[in-house]
Amino acid sequence: MDIVVLVKQVPDTWGERALRPDDHTVDRENANLVFNEMDEHAVEEALRLREAAGDGTVTVVCMGPDAATDTIRKTLAMGADAAVHVCDDALHGSCAVTTSAVLAAALGTVSADLVLCGSEASDARVGAMGSMLGERLRRPVLTDARAVSVDGTTVRIERQTDTGYQRVEAAMPAIVSVIEKINEPRYASFKGIMAAKKKPVTTLALADLGIDPATVGLAGSATEVIDAAPAPQREKGQIVTDGGSGGLRVAEFLATAKIV
Amino acid sequence: MADVLVLIDLAVVDARAQPRKGALELLAAATRLGDPVAVVVAAPGSTDAVAETLAAHGAARIVAAESADADAVLITPSVDALAALVGSGSPAAVLIGATPEGKDIAGRLAVRLDSGLLSDVVDIAPDGTCTQSIFGGSTTVHARVRRGTPVIAVRPNSFEPVASAGAGTRESIELPPTDAALAARITGGHQDEVRDRPELSEARVVVSGGRGVGSGENFRLIEELADALGGAVGASRAATDAGWYPHQYQVGQTGVTVSPQLYLAAGISGAIQHRAGMQTSKTIVVINKDPEAPIFELADFGVVGDLFDVVPQLTDEVRKRRS
Ligand SMILES: Cc1cc2nc3c(=O)[nH]c(=O)nc-3n(C[C@H](O)[C@H](O)[C@H](O)COP(=O)(O)OP(=O)(O)OC[C@H]3O[C@@H](n4cnc5c(N)ncnc54)[C@H](O)[C@@H]3O)c2cc1C
Ligand SMILES: Nc1ncnc2c1ncn2[C@@H]1O[C@H](COP(=O)(O)O)[C@@H](O)[C@H]1O
Numbered sequence: 392m393d394i395v396v397l398v399k400q401v402p403d404t405w406g407e408r409a410l411r412p413d414d415h416t417v418d419r420e421n422a423n424l425v426f427n428e429m430d431e432h433a434v435e436e437a438l439r440l441r442e443a444a445g446d447g448t449v450t451v452v453c454m455g456p457d458a459a460t461d462t463i464r465k466t467l468a469m470g471a472d473a474a475v476h477v478c479d480d481a482l483h484g485s486c487a488v489t490t491s492a493v494l495a496a497a498l499g500t501v502s503a504d505l506v507l508c509g510s511e512a513s514d515a516r517v518g519a520m521g522s523m524l525g526e527r528l529r530r531p532v533l534t535d536a537r538a539v540s541v542d543g544t545t546v547r548i549e550r551q552t553d554t555g556y557q558r559v560e561a562a563m564p565a566i567v568s569v570i571e572k573i574n575e576p577r578y579a580s581f582k583g584i585m586a587a588k589k590k591p592v593t594t595l596a597l598a599d600l601g602i603d604p605a606t607v608g609l610a611g612s613a614t615e616v617i618d619a620a621p622a623p624q625r626e627k628g629q630i631v632t633d634g635g636s637g638g639l640r641v642a643e644f645l646a647t648a649k650i651v
Numbered sequence: 652m653a654d655v656l657v658l659i660d661l662a663v664v665d666a667r668a669q670p671r672k673g674a675l676e677l678l679a680a681a682t683r684l685g686d687p688v689a690v691v692v693a694a695p696g697s698t699d700a701v702a703e704t705l706a707a708h709g710a711a712r713i714v715a716a717e718s719a720d721a722d723a724v725l726i727t728p729s730v731d732a733l734a735a736l737v738g739s740g741s742p743a744a745v746l747i748g749a750t751p752e753g754k755d756i757a758g759r760l761a762v763r764l765d766s767g768l769l770s771d772v773v774d775i776a777p778d779g780t781c782t783q784s785i786f787g788g789s790t791t792v793h794a795r796v797r798r799g800t801p802v803i804a805v806r807p808n809s810f811e812p813v814a815s816a817g818a819g820t821r822e823s824i825e826l827p828p829t830d831a832a833l834a835a836r837i838t839g840g841h842q843d844e845v846r847d848r849p850e851l852s853e854a855r856v857v858v859s860g861g862r863g864v865g866s867g868e869n870f871r872l873i874e875e876l877a878d879a880l881g882g883a884v885g886a887s888r889a890a891t892d893a894g895w896y897p898h899q900y901q902v903g904q905t906g907v908t909v910s911p912q913l914y915l916a917a918g919i920s921g922a923i924q925h926r927a928g929m930q931t932s933k934t935i936v937v938i939n940k941d942p943e944a945p946i947f948e949l950a951d952f953g954v955v956g957d958l959f960d961v962v963p964q965l966t967d968e969v970r971k972r973r974s
Pocket of ligand 2: 397398399429487494509510513517519
């Protein structure tokens with residue numbers, strides 16, 4: 392079984408995150424860039440599915456600047472077999488709809504029975520890439536998986552909902568988005584890190600995908616940011632130390648605020 | 652005035668369909684841009700059950716897109732219905748709730764229409780400019796759609812439902828047949844026993860517990876306070892990772908984003924990823940025994956104390972004041 396995993400590099404949520412003042416795109420230069428958490432779980436799930444199937448390949452596809460090489464290396468060290476890196480300066484500032492067109496084209500260069508992606512990237516939190524790609528590639532999409540299994544040509548998931556879960560199935564080839572509760576990602580071993588250096592990484596520019604640069608990036612995007620500003624700081628509230636009546640003090644506060 | 656399509660998310664309560672609070676919020680949001688047209692994509696008969704409520708919250712028209720598959724196939728029936736309606740009219744925008752499922756519908760629809768998509772929108776101006784809250788609420792952005800019919804995913808609790816009589820004219824459209832090769836079909840599942848609690852993302856009050864709660868059993872204290880306040884229960888990731896409370900109640904970056912009137916955090920330190928899911932709450936109350944816990948920076952009112960003392964006392968007092 393051949394599996395493709397979509398991975399994104401994002402600013403670390405532990406650090407300060409900001410938009411660039413000049414063009415309102417995510418400031419990647421001043422951020423600590425990390426592997427989007429859910430995508431790490433997607434890679435882990437792909438490796439497990441390949442191991443369970445006993446054959447096949449795991450290829451990661453990543454669209455991002457040069458720096459994303461770090462994230463790609465990490466997936467190869469975990470055990471992915473190969474990578475496709477879509478990297479072109481003209482992509483800077485692409486909106487979600489535009490990004491989906493580029494990733495769809497990149498997916499056209501690799502064969503896959505199953506495409507895995509994260510339910511959401513932590514930077515823009517559009518949370519829809521799997522569905523957008525399903526629309527473009529005409530494939531079924533199973534979203535928010537907390538468990539995945541493959542049986543012949545059928546893929547089944549347990550889909551997390553706000554009140555429990557649903558069992559969902561579809562015919563392969565299909566696309567599955569996963570949440571972080573699905574598994575515990577492995578650490579790359581020393582051997583894995585060494586082996587990663589010899590694994591093939593295909594770098595594709597827009598021309599390789601036959602995409603007109605005018606249709607992507609800031610100029611080709613379907614949305615635009617007009618302005619951005621830090622949200623106003625919350626005013627500092629009243630902090631009391633519990634001397635035996637802490638609960639009563641909260642109740643009083645809630646009553647004054649007309650909540651109780 | 653132009654139409655604004657609003658996708659109505661339904662909940663089933665006592666075997667009867669009713670619109671979620673988020674759907675009524677969307678009807679209110681839609682009036683910023685035009686006349687709200689409620690679109691119900693659900694099993695046959697559902698629209699009859701909800702039409703009155705939708706009209707009472709401003710729906711000018713109510714479109715039923717009903718089929719047996721609407722509830723059995725993921726995402727695509729809603730996309731099909733909305734795309735057909737965009738094609739036959741020329742709405743000013745399509746509004747969808749920014750829930751995980753809503754975001755998937757919105758993304759897929761935007762691709763089909765080749766339209767701009769704005770997610771996590773918290774306000775909409777009459778000229779179509781949208782306000783988004785990003786990076787866990789630390790940055791506010793104004794953005795607009797440059798191409799096609801704007802597809803706008805609105806974050807729950809950003810608008811108040813408004814009681815206002817709409818004409819509620821009924822219509823129906825036929826959904827295209829499901830393409831079996833492309834369908835993701837729901838074959839079963841499990842729903843938590845229905846509790847008398849509001850849904851987390853739309854609750855006016857959320858009481859959350861973290862690692863400080865200490866065990867799944869102790870979450871009873873959090874539930875009792877939530878029930879006394881008529882609120883929903885939330886949890887930090889430390890608590891859901893430990894298996895003390897189910898994942899779907901996790902608040903934060905990788906969980907639910909909430910923006911209630913009151914958020915009460917007990918035994919939660921306030922890591923940036925937790926704050927990302929709650930810092931736009933109107934009022935924040937904190938109970939934590941560590942005065943240095945960063946969550947106190949967000950507190951409108953905070954108690955430095957042991958939650959095992961403070962929470963039960965608060966629950967009793969709220970019950971007293973309410974009775
Ligand atoms: C990519 C990523 C995504 C994440 N997403 C999320 C997310 O969506 N949601 C989320 O919550 N976290 C998320 N996290 C985890 C986050 O970083 C924290 O680890 C987590 O929020 C900590 O949970 P906590 O506050 O309950 O636990 P802790 O940080 O351990 O804090 C426990 C607090 O309880 C207090 N306490 C202990 N006992 C008592 C008592 N008896 N009475 C009163 N107070 C007491 C302590 O003083 C302490 O402040 C994410 C992390 C990463 C890296
Ligand atoms: N630039 C990108 N390169 C590769 N994968 C991506 C990219 N952007 C998004 N994805 C994938 O799509 C998922 C959902 O992202 P989003 O819809 O942007 O929140 C992510 O978890 C990734 O798996």
